[in-house]
Amino acid sequence: MNNYNQDYNPSGIAEINGNILGLPDDYNSANLIIFAIPWEVTVSYGAGTANGPQRILDASYQIDLFDFDHPEGWKQGIFLEEISKDILGKNNYYREEAAKIIQRQAEGKALTETPDLTPVLTAINQAGEQINKWLFTKCEAAMNQGKKVAVIGGDHSLPLGYFQALATKYENYGILHIDAHADLRDAYGGFEFSHASIMFNAIKIPQISNLVQVAIRDICQDEVDIIQDSNGRITAYYDQAIKQKLYSGMNWIDICQEIINHLPENVYISFDVDGLDPKLCPNTGTPVPGGLELEETYCLFRELVNSGRKIIGFDICEVGDAEWDGNVGARIVYKLANLLDLSHQQ
DSSP states (O other): OOOOOOOOOSSSOOOOOGGGGOOOOOOTOOOOOEEOOOOOOTSSSSOOGHHHHHHHHHTTTSSSSOOOOOOOOGGOOOEEEEOOHHHHHHHHHHHHHHHHHHHHHTTTOOOOSOOHHHHHHHHHHHHHHHHHHHHHHHHHHHTTTTTTEEEEESSSSTTTHHHHTTTOOOOOOEEEEEEBBBOSSSOOOOGOOTTTTTHHHHHTTEEEEEEEEEEOOOHHHHHHHHHHHHHTEEEEHHHHHHHHHHHOOOOHHHHHHHHHHSSSSSSEEEEEEGGGGGGOOOSSSSSOOBBHHHHHHHHHHHHHHHHEEEEEEEEEOOSSSSSSHHHHHHHHHHHHHHHHHTTTTO
């Protein structure tokens, strides 16, 4: 816990100071560093998630700091690094370039037709690689100072650099993945770092021992095959199967404990908000009917902490460009920050 100025009142009006929740932390004093990445270059449906980090920050100022799971969790020190205008500018440029490729593919035409778009694809993939390296460097530097890290997107392609950084610190760890999509596409649309390819890229990292996916309900045959052929490394809890268990009388706590039993001691949470019921994230990039209630996900995360496992990091991605989406996203960020801290106090 940090030593706070005695004048700081956690029940008072939040100061709009550029930090999430208006907390009086900076990089040096904080235990948890949040990196926000305004990037959605490869999205193939709805746009706007590049503005998700700003929406989360703006909404966070009206959230009360008392948390029933960890009433003084804010004392750990939480700092959101300034949202990069440079990355946002590059996103806007490459997003327009990617739209040309997506349109060409939708027309059933080859990228090599005039004008040849293959150099554009190469440039976009290189830009994605640069984002990964940037995040890897940021995360590694923070972790070398003993800090925990979280990532806010932007689209779901973003946490790869963080996954890679964690692999330098942990011999093995698992990912608990909340999502409507499996994200196991191999370079979807030719984009090596597509939002639909994040978990395909993640399982290339040998230190990731288990991937447990929850609320999946929009998936292709190739992804189903990858899951089935993974020898238990990937476990999918499809939304349909979850609902069938609930409708037949199985309780959610038991399902949560079953899910958690597939995970190792150290667990990373990767949270795409489209894993939730779309009423909670109507402006996310690829909304899908069905999904989890927010309190159901919190219950799952509580059971993870109660099991004695450690949350080693998290991301929240695909938050839409609207006040309500930012409101929900900010609450998820704060809840996960508190549960992460709580998991390390056991």
